[in-house]
Amino acid sequence: MNDRLAQPKTKRVLRIISVVTALLLASPVLAQPAARTVDPVRVLVKRLDLERYKATIKGLTQFGDRRQGTARNRAAIDWIEGQLKSYGCTNTERLTYTFGDEPVHRVAPARAVVDIGSDEPGLSVGGGRSRGATLQTGVNSNPNAQPDARVRALNTPPAIPGPREEVYCTKIGTGHPGEMYIISAHMDGIGFGEAANDDGSGTALVMELARVFSSPDIQTDRSIRFILWNNEETGLNGAKAYVDQRAALQGKESPAGSGRYPEPKWLGVIQHDMMLFDHGMPRADGSMSPVQRPEADVNIEFQSASKRAAQSQELAWALHAANERYATDYPAAVGRHMTNTDSTPFMDLAPAVSLRENDRGAQVGSGWDPQWHQPTDLYTTYSDKDFLLGLNAAQTTLSATARLAGATLR
Structure with a gap:
């Protein structure tokens, strides 16, 4: 051309x-x-707030140590239930059981070792070898060791044998309501303090997650149950009562054809027990650093001797991965010596892990937390960095659960 x-x-x-x-x-x-595509998990994590978390712990401390079998314990359960309902988690329920006399709490050597899964208070149990300086750990049983007259008077009435209750509520899954994850902590304490860390910190964490997941603009494919155990300090009795009463009901539709599952199948149990204090090991003279250590982390533990060890380890690493992606300040570490907490009764029946401030056996049991079961476990003992460690544990569990349960925004 x-x-x-x-x-x-x-x-x-x-x-x-x-x-x-x-x-x-x-x-x-x-x-x-x-x-840009909105990440619903990140949206949920941002709804956690340090001041709200602190305020919930503070609210729990108004009931003193919340010792099981006392009027202050029952008042705390009523308050927790009211808070859950105010968040929109309105389908609250209570599990009732009976408990007798408390065991004798005795001081024990820091490294006393008994069988895996033992719940005898004051013993460091479940594996994990301590290193460096260690201190004796035990339970303060003397009310006069509490110098604050208000707290001392609040905690003076003793536990009385009889009926017990613990409260829980459920986020119902839209796709698979017959399957669920359990997010839990124990609300009772001992030691004649305020049980701010053990376990107000874990209880507040579970309550904050219930608040976030109960928002009407959030739906999940699978159900999530938020449980606040009672009687942990006497030997995990509240969690054991739940397992005894409800394990056989898992996944059964009731009434038939209703689409309702009073006890969905347990896909995983994530327990929270002491979230705030990671100041390192005791010094040679028995003193402790007054500040959070630079290496502070969220300890995620499973029990390697359990029948569901492989699945529990998988759940632990799912939490670790979520921490890496969504936690703002503190990393996570995975260990294999979960023990002496309310996930223990579940560990042979379902994947089960616990989150703590330190390794339970090698660290907490060796004096790494001098407030454990002591009058000094008060709200005012802890700094914002301590509370921030607890908030990062909340971020870890919330993000992992949101991913596992299939959370989406409407």
Whole structure:
């Protein structure tokens, strides 16, 4: 073809391309950058707030140590239930059981070792070898060791044998309501303090997760149950009563054809027990650092001797992965010596892990937390960095559970 004949045609094509490009760029859709996909898990994590977390712990401490079998314990259960309902977790229920006399709490050597799964208070149990300086650990049983007259008077009435209750509520899954994850902590304490860390910190964490997941703009594919155990300090009795009463009911639709599952199948149990204090090991003279150590982390533990060890380890690493992606300040560490906490009665029946401030056997049991079961376990004992460690544990569990349960925004 003659070059002079082809030139006008080429110019016309270029003009057409130019006009079409200009029209496309003027389009209101293409003129704007593509919208980024919203990560629902990150949205949920941002709804956690340090001041709200602290306020919930503070609210729990108004009941003193919340010792099981006392009026202050029952008042705390009523308060917890009221808070859950105010969050929108309105389908609250109570499990009732009977408990007798408390065991004798005795001081024990820091490294006394008994069988895995033992719940005898004051013993460091379940494996894990301590290193460095260690201190004796035990339970303060003397009310006069509490110098605050208000707290001392509040904690003076003793536990009385008889009926016990513990409260829980459930986020119902929209796709698989007959399957659930259990998020838990124990609300009772001992030691004649305020049980701010053991286990107000874990109880407040579970309550804050119930608040976030109960928002009407959040739905989950699978159910999530938020449980506040009673009688942990006497030997995990509240958790054991739950397992005894409800394990056989798992996954059964009741009434038939209703689409309701009073006890969904347990996909995993995530327990929280002492979340705040990671100041390192005792010094050679028995003193402790007054500040959070730079290496502070969230300890995620499973029990390697359990029948569900492989699944529990998988759950632990799912929490670890969520921590890496969503926690703001503190990393997580995975260990294999879960013991002496309310996930223990579940560990042969379902994947079960616990989150703590330190390794239970090698660290907490060796004096790494001098407030453990002592009058000094008060709200005012802890700094914002201590509370922030607890908030990072909340971020870890919330993000992992949101991913596992299939959380989405409406």
